[in-house]
Amino acid sequence: MAEVMLKDNHFLVSQTDAHGKIIFANADFVAISGYSLDELIGKSHNIVRHPDMPKAAFKQLWDTIKAGKVWTGFVKNKTKSGDHYWVYATIIESQSCHGSKAYLSARRKAFANEIAEADALYKTMG
Numbered sequence: 247m248a249e250v251m252l253k254d255n256h257f258l259v260s261q262t263d264a265h266g267k268i269i270f271a272n273a274d275f276v277a278i279s280g281y282s283l284d285e286l287i288g289k290s291h292n293i294v295r296h297p298d299m300p301k302a303a304f305k306q307l308w309d310t311i312k313a314g315k316v317w318t319g320f321v322k323n324k325t326k327s328g329d330h331y332w333v334y335a336t337i338i339e340s341q342s343c344h345g346s347k348a349y350l351s352a353r354r355k356a357f358a359n360e361i362a363e364a365d366a367l368y369k370t371m372g
């Protein structure tokens with residue numbers, strides 16, 4: 247499947263509840279994902295998970311944000327049609343508009359050298 251090339255000014259934002267269900271996605275996230283906003287809201291964020299991503303990366307992500315710390319890392323995501331795209335993500339704890347605990351992810355394009363490094367690392371992980 248093809249790689250979707252993000253633009254330098256793409257900035258993909260999504261917000262989840264405390265359990266990882268999507269409660270917000272911005273226009274860039276929606277456009278790149280290939281889903282409609284309605285298809286994303288309320289779904290587990292693993293809707294965009296790519297099978298090449300190691301489980302251990304997500305364990306580290308959740309352990310970090312649940313401890314109230316900032317997680318940054320490279321993520322390979324799958325679009326609705328099965329294509330993929332790489333991002334550099336920053337995930338922090340936030341609050342939903344109802345005041346409950348939430349998490350926020352902001353993602354920029356990952357560059358070719360970053361992708362090569364992350365891809366090689368993830369291939370060594372379980």
Ligand SMILES: Cc1cc2nc3c(=O)[nH]c(=O)nc-3n(C[C@H](O)[C@H](O)[C@H](O)COP(=O)(O)O)c2cc1C
Nearest residue numbers: 261262266291292294295296304323337349350351
């Ligand atoms: C704010 C936030 C954003 C996330 N963004 C992604 C993402 O873009 N892609 C992804 O595969 N997982 C993302 N996750 C992690 C998923 O919740 C999930 O742990 C991961 O897709 C692995 O799926 P699994 O836990 O069902 O194995 C995000 C989690 C949070 C809290």
